Amino acid sequence: xxxxxxxxxxxxxxxxxxxxxxxxxxxxxxxxxxxxxxxxxxxxxxxxxxxxxxxxxxxxxxxxxxxxxxxxxxxxxxxxxxxxxxxxxxxxxxxxxxxxxxxxxxxxxxxxxxxxxxxxxxxxxxxxxxxxxxxxxxxxxxxxxxxxxxxxxxxxxxxxxxxxxxxxxxxxxxxxxxxxxxxxxxxxxxxxxxxxxxxxxxxxxxxxxxxxxxxxxxxxxxxxxxxxxxxxxxxxxxxxxxxxxxxxxxxxxxxxxxxxxxxxxxxxxxxxxxxxxxxxxxxxxxxxxxxxxxxxxxxxxxxxxxxxxxxxxxxxxxxxxxx
Numbered sequence: 001x002x003x004x005x006x007x008x009x010x011x012x013x014x015x016x017x018x019x020x021x022x023x024x025x026x027x028x029x030x031x032x033x034x035x036x037x038x039x040x041x042x043x044x045x046x047x048x049x050x051x052x053x054x055x056x057x058x059x060x061x062x063x064x065x066x067x068x069x070x071x072x073x074x075x076x077x078x079x080x081x082x083x084x085x086x087x088x089x090x091x092x093x094x095x096x097x098x099x100x101x102x103x104x105x106x107x108x109x110x111x112x113x114x115x116x117x118x119x120x121x122x123x124x125x126x127x128x129x130x131x132x133x134x135x136x137x138x139x140x141x142x143x144x145x146x147x148x149x150x151x152x153x154x155x156x157x158x159x160x161x162x163x164x165x166x167x168x169x170x171x172x173x174x175x176x177x178x179x180x181x182x183x184x185x186x187x188x189x190x191x192x193x194x195x196x197x198x199x200x201x202x203x204x205x206x207x208x209x210x211x212x213x214x215x216x217x218x219x220x221x222x223x224x225x226x227x228x229x230x231x232x233x234x235x236x237x238x239x240x241x242x243x244x245x246x247x248x249x250x251x252x253x254x255x256x257x258x259x260x261x262x263x264x265x266x267x268x269x270x271x272x273x274x275x276x277x278x279x280x281x282x283x284x285x286x287x288x289x290x291x292x293x294x295x296x297x298x299x300x301x302x303x304x305x306x307x308x309x310x311x312x313x314x315x316x317x318x319x320x321x322x323x
Contacts, residue, residue, distance in 0.1 A: 007029045012033050012034055012036060022045050023046045023071070030057065039066060044069070045071070045072055056072075059083070062089065068095070080103060087108065087113075095118060096121075098121070102126060112138055117141075124148075128151070130151060131154065134156075139159065139160040139162045141185075142163070143167070146171070151172040151173060152175070158183075166186065171193075173191075174194065175196065188210075189204075189214070190212075196219060198220070199220070199221060212232065215236040217240045221244070221255075225248075
């Protein structure tokens with residue numbers, strides 16, 4: 001039977017209540033204060049029809065210091081952000097799901113102060129900004145941040161040692177991918193539809209438990225990655241990135257020298273695009289673009305040697321260098 005009408009405010013007086021589940025109903029009123037329910041451990045109101053202004057009051061989590069399971073997902077709330085009352089309550093969250101409920105603002109630092117979580121989903125909302133590196137201090141087993149407007153690097157991911165499923169797809173993350181060596185339990189990772197550049201790190205290719213990876217719709221460069229045959233699902237369409245070749249194979253060594261450069265390489269995205277055009281779409285103009293790029297020492301160059309590449313794209317696919 002599906003419940004309809006308003007959320008009964010009297011629930012807030014049931015001081016010994018431990019488990020509150022009213023998921024997938026038709027209740028429509030604002031959520032009442034639950035401040036007196038200091039024994040509440042599980043709160044599930046997902047998949048209902050709560051809509052309108054003021055549905056999640058600022059003091060909603062006040063006094064709820066024993067909650068381990070929270071699911072507010074799939075509700076058409078009006079725009080709201082992480083309330084301060086959640087920080088003050090510091091519940092021992094194991095499962096925290098607030099996906100698809102018009103959550104806005106930035107991911108707060110205080111989420112990392114909670115006890116270690118098993119499942120955290122903030123997906124399909126309107127969250128923006130960078131992800132705090134501190135999120136890796138208490139890494140969940142499943143972390144879902146997909147389909148937002150998050151940006152910046154994903155250095156925080158290097159510390160997610162317990163994570164098995166990591167969803168970062170459908171954002172505006174950029175920069176190079178981090179070292180994934182610590183993610184020894186990782187089984188699924190979704191990185192597609194972002195703006196990642198540079199090489200796919202070997203630390204990702206070498207993860208022993210990885211079964212699914214998505215890398216399409218980025219700006220990744222270098223060779224097309226060759227993953228282990230153990231992977232059952234790989235989405236790495238070369239035409240949706242800026243790889244040097246349309247299929248698995250070795251790039252020109254000079255391409256790798258450029259991409260292994262550190263921050264002194266000023267335009268990695270431009271270089272990747274030029275190289276991609278060289279291999280796939282020769283242009284009709286004699287010269288497309290010229291860039292002078294300083295590349296620091298790397299394993300493919302002699303020790304201490306500074307190399308200057310002059311990138312010249314010609315109709316014949318020319319690639320000139322001076323050193």
